[in-house]
Amino acid sequence: MVEKYVCPNGVRIVHEKMPHVRSVAIGVWVGAGSLDERESESGIAHFIEHMLFKGTATRNARAIAEEFDRIGGEANAFTSKEMTCFYTTVLGHHAPRALSVLADMFFNSLFDEQEIEKEKSIILDELAAVEDTPDDDVDERLWRTMYPDHAIGRSVLGNENTITAFDRDAIQAFMDRMYTPDRLVISIAGNYDERLLKLIEVQFGSFRRGGEDKSQTSLPSAVFHSGTTMKAKDIEQAHVCLGYPGLSIKDERLHDLILLDSIIGGTMSSRLFQEVREERGLAYSVYSYYSSYLSTGNFMIYGGTSPENMRKLSETIDGVIQSILTEGITENELHNAKEQLKGGFLLGLESSESRMHRNGKNELILQEHKSMDEVVALIDDVKARDVYRMANELLTKERALSIIAPARVLENIEI
Known part of the structure; x- marks a missing residue:
């Protein structure tokens, strides 16, 4: 305790x-x-x-x-x-x-x-x-x-x-x-x-x-912007990163997002990993991830591939996103994501260092300490419709795009 x-x-x-x-x-x-x-x-x-x-x-x-x-x-x-x-x-x-x-x-x-x-x-x-x-x-x-x-x-x-x-x-x-x-x-x-x-x-x-009075130093709200940044670089791979609005760390729906992340690209059985790497062989590295802070949050997707396959990779990522939006997720996907999340959470707390990190961050940012059983219950309570609703809330927004690739690839990109 x-x-x-x-x-x-x-x-x-x-x-x-x-x-x-x-x-x-x-x-x-x-x-x-x-x-x-x-x-x-x-x-x-x-x-x-x-x-x-x-x-x-x-x-x-x-x-x-x-x-x-x-x-x-x-x-x-x-x-x-x-x-x-x-x-x-x-x-x-x-x-x-x-x-x-x-x-x-x-x-x-x-x-x-x-x-x-x-x-x-x-x-x-x-x-x-x-x-x-x-x-x-x-x-x-x-x-x-x-x-x-x-x-x-x-x-x-x-x-x-x-x-x-x-x-x-x-x-x-x-x-x-x-x-x-x-x-x-x-x-x-x-x-x-x-x-x-x-x-x-x-x-x-x-x-x-003395410091500063926190009430007088509150930060302005972080407003998400869509847009594109491209950097030409003489490298062997093209690197693509997509960004969507996400959730604050205090949002009570955060576990909906975490499970969505797992299903889209957070694990080896995720849709992105299976479709991009296992089915099509388009990339060695492809995954999704999220960042949540007090003021804002984001959901991101990364993929690295050969320059010749960058268009196919982008189209496949878009296809995976569209399949989530139109078809939703299966109960099997949700079950697997929940078990993976619970396992990662509980196994990750078996050392004194990991417990110290969890408690320090929770106190500093949230000022609360949910028990492990409470966290597991929150994960178990998420329904497929919750994850589907989260996908439609976030992934239908205009997104930001970052690309680093050889100049010859960037010349042919249509934004």
Whole structure:
């Protein structure tokens, strides 16, 4: 069972006991992502995530890495559009020491100018790697097309102009604004005792930062745009990505969409995989996926194929969508999708790290924690007509299209 404690300063601690494991996962979750960046700050949330590992008043970057290695722990971090998280998984008896390192990184990072300059080079390489990976690049370009005038359409990594302009003052200004107690969740899961909870409160339960009044900083609504973006590139494959409006993560119909995703292209038995790959041999990689945030959501379809087969691939994808809209889905498809979703959900929560991630995100974004039985019941309650209704609500809208392909292919495309 997930339990919650709110420190006097507003920091939330969510914890879940797993007495059958030997590990403890600890995550520091901050409600600050690329959505919270001003245009001139694009990429700074991700930049800070990197810099927190680059040295404190008492530990340099090497010492931080060695500290986690010395206790046999794994440390990592990520930044998304809505949040930043840095976390570790260790054996239970090492949890207090791991927590002290995370707290040191959070409160005492130096943001040394030399380290900042080195990290700029690293992140610019990361940005270049996306452009060198067409299936990532085609997705990033799709987001910019769907939301050209909103922060959610910008890359989490930022861009060359903003990254090169970052300095210590910019980092500190963003952290003072966003790394505030009311935006902070400490999530732990595994085999721990009450002493660890007390230590968390000591480490995180009294700090203060002014920040911004959330009621005065609400983001404008993210309005979906249809449109097309094409990029000519001398590559061996053509990459196609379609985008439709989706659902907010708080929408009570979200499981309808998740099951629709599974049936269309989320599994090996999905219609897209079977029709595009197994029946027609048009692509090695084809799938659908969804993204859901507080302010908006999207449903996407990706396929990569030889340039000569791009038109056939697009026609086949359209045919699969049309078959859903005209024929609906079968009870067998719905049953399989439900079992796959339940299996993935339950099996995915067998480690302390996965429980810590689920609980931290749920508290930060939703402020609620449904039990596993409640989630399974929500999945089981979905009817075929619900999924069919969802398909007709979303897939009949004008869509966005992103293509990366050789120039000779793009010259013959009719939009």
